[in-house]
Amino acid sequence: MAAAEGEVRRDMWGQEYRTSSAECAAALDAYYAATMAYCRGRGHAVLRAAAADPACALASTLAAHFVAPRDPAASAAFLAAAADNLGKATDYERAVFRAHSALLGEEKDDELALERHFELLQQFPRDLISLKRAQVMCFYMGKPNLSLKFVEQVLPENQDQNYVYGLLAFPLLELGRMDEAERAARKGLAINKNDVWSQHNLCHVFQQECRFREATEFMESCSLSWTDCVSFLLTHNWWHVAVCYLEGESPLWKVLEVYDNNIMKELERSDCEPAEVYLNALGLLLRLYVRGHIDPAKERLTMLLDPLKDESTWHVEWLLDLLILWALSSMSEIESAENLLESLRSSVSSMDRKRQQLMQKAVQLAEAVYEYGKGEHKKVFDTLGPDFDALGYKMIGASDEQVDVFNEVWYTVLINAGETSKLMQFQWHTAIEMLGKQIKKRDGAPFLWRLLGKAYSLDGRGADATAASEKANALQAAYFH
Numbered sequence: 001m002a003a004a005e006g007e008v009r010r011d012m013w014g015q016e017y018r019t020s021s022a023e024c025a026a027a028l029d030a031y032y033a034a035t036m037a038y039c040r041g042r043g044h045a046v047l048r049a050a051a052a053d054p055a056c057a058l059a060s061t062l063a064a065h066f067v068a069p070r071d072p073a074a075s076a077a078f079l080a081a082a083a084d085n086l087g088k089a090t091d092y093e094r095a096v097f098r099a100h101s102a103l104l105g106e107e108k109d110d111e112l113a114l115e116r117h118f119e120l121l122q123q124f125p126r127d128l129i130s131l132k133r134a135q136v137m138c139f140y141m142g143k144p145n146l147s148l149k150f151v152e153q154v155l156p157e158n159q160d161q162n163y164v165y166g167l168l169a170f171p172l173l174e175l176g177r178m179d180e181a182e183r184a185a186r187k188g189l190a191i192n193k194n195d196v197w198s199q200h201n202l203c204h205v206f207q208q209e210c211r212f213r214e215a216t217e218f219m220e221s222c223s224l225s226w227t228d229c230v231s232f233l234l235t236h237n238w239w240h241v242a243v244c245y246l247e248g249e250s251p252l253w254k255v256l257e258v259y260d261n262n263i264m265k266e267l268e269r270s271d272c273e274p275a276e277v278y279l280n281a282l283g284l285l286l287r288l289y290v291r292g293h294i295d296p297a298k299e300r301l302t303m304l305l306d307p308l309k310d311e312s313t314w315h316v317e318w319l320l321d322l323l324i325l326w327a328l329s330s331m332s333e334i335e336s337a338e339n340l341l342e343s344l345r346s347s348v349s350s351m352d353r354k355r356q357q358l359m360q361k362a363v364q365l366a367e368a369v370y371e372y373g374k375g376e377h378k379k380v381f382d383t384l385g386p387d388f389d390a391l392g393y394k395m396i397g398a399s400d401e402q403v404d405v406f407n408e409v410w411y412t413v414l415i416n417a418g419e420t421s422k423l424m425q426f427q428w429h430t431a432i433e434m435l436g437k438q439i440k441k442r443d444g445a446p447f448l449w450r451l452l453g454k455a456y457s458l459d460g461r462g463a464d465a466t467a468a469s470e471k472a473n474a475l476q477a478a479y480f481h
Contacts, residue, residue, distance in 0.1 A: 006055075006088050013126040016090045017058040024053035031062065032129055036163045038196055038233040040271055042066070050078060057082045057089040061097045065133070068104050069316075075104055095120045096130065103137070110141060110355075121150065125157040128164065135167060142394035144174035162188040166197035173204045174400060181205055194225040196233060203240045207401060210444025212248030212479050216241050223262075231266055232276035238262040239280040243401070246287055248479035249446045256296060259284055264300075274307060275316040282323035283402060289330065290408045291447060301327050309336045314343065318362055318396040322369050329373025341370050362396050365406065372409055377417035384410065386430055411435060411451050415458065424458070431455040446472040446479075 006018045012029045019025055027049035034042035043066055049056070050063035064078035082097050099120050102113040117134040121127060131154055138147035148171035151164065158164040165188030172181035182205045188198030199222045206215035219241045226234050242258040259281065266277050281304065289297040307313055308324050315321060321344060328337035344366050348359045364383060371379040390406035414431035435452040442448065453468030
């Protein structure tokens with residue numbers, strides 16, 4: 001039986017909002033739980049909440065946010081419905097609406113939205129949904145310091161919540177504070193061993209520290225808890241497993257097995273989100289390609305070409321667009337690749353000046369990836385310049401491990417792109433310097449040592465090349481052989 005008109009209820013974390021519908025209240029809690037656990041059905045839940053009580057300002061606001069990427073008109077309608085019902089709304093609902101009004105629509109202002117989320121969480125520190133939303137904004141703006149500040153602000157009020165420790169671990173990872181990130185992820189798992197975000201973040205630690213066998217064994221032991229995860233996190237967690245096998249130089253069949261049986265199988269599910277699968281599939285195939293496994297990479301790219309040429313797949317994520325650009329150009333689908341590249345340029349030109357300045361670097365990387373796919377290494381070098389570091393391109397919406405493949409591309413370009421003796425020598429020296437710096441961070445990665453050995457060999461430093469090769473072989477033997 002429905003509650004009285006406008007009855008004040010409390011959500012699963014105690015925040016007050018008004019609804020006359022028990023179904024709306026139950027659906028909102030289901031939406032919260034599914035969102036925090038990366039479960040399927042979160043969209044259905046929030047839309048069910050809004051339909052059950054169109055007068056609930058909170059449900060309409062959250063529905064506006066959910067549908068915004070796919071249907072801006074529906075998002076505007078939901079937000080207008082929320083505005084119409086603010087008169088009877090609680091302080092919490094008004095604060096949530098105020099934060100979203102800066103986040104959605106043609107007049108959106110990312111910086112203002114972050115400011116309003118900060119104010120919202122000061123007043124309502126148990127609101128983990130808004131914390132998660134704020135962290136997603138920080139991720140796409142490349143602001144891990146601010147992401148950490150958000151979670152530290154609310155941590156004292158949420159120490160009993162496993163979710164908060166996963167949210168704490170991720171910005172710590174992005175800031176290179178691996179010991180603290182591992183402790184945070186393990187705290188989350190101590191409360192709930194099936195917390196998939198804490199599992200994911202602990203894997204990040206293992207991967208960054210080149211603990212590849214530990215990473216694969218841990219993640220495979222957790223994999224039964226991913227069954228109900230959304231397409232992105234299900235395939236992303238398997239992407240981590242595959243990349244750890246690849247980085248540890250396991251037999252190639254093991255990497256391809258994960259790709260074929262765990263990532264691509266998701267496309268067979270009726271409720272999958274294909275673009276989320278393509279993001280992780282292409283991210284793995286590019287790593288294979290960079291390592292010289294070109295035939296198995298292209299064999300699998302052939303099966304993806306039709307959806308990748310479909311413009312409805314474009315502009316879901318910047319990272320996905322970059323990976324599609326590489327895939328299309330490497331498979332000689334030049335017209336489609338050029339159309340996508342021009343579309344990216346056009347989208348940036350329509351942004352406000354501040355956003356344009358930030359995203360010009362993303363366009364630059366897109367142009368370089370396009371040329372790399374065509375095998376034009378010299379043009380890649382000319383586009384990116386000698387000081388390229390993919391960590392400076394986080395505005396594409398990617399973690400350190402996701403953008404790292406573009407550094408791998410860069411190292412191979414430095415080694416292979418020279419046209420004159422003088423230029424080649426400069427590039428080899430640059431490669432040696434940059435690989436040396438990266439190896440100081442990740443000295444357990446065999447591929448980095450192999451690239452360093454090749455650069456030494458090209459530069460005539462035979463003894464150093466041999467030592468680097470021996471180091472790579474010893475690491476390979478220690479992981480999966």
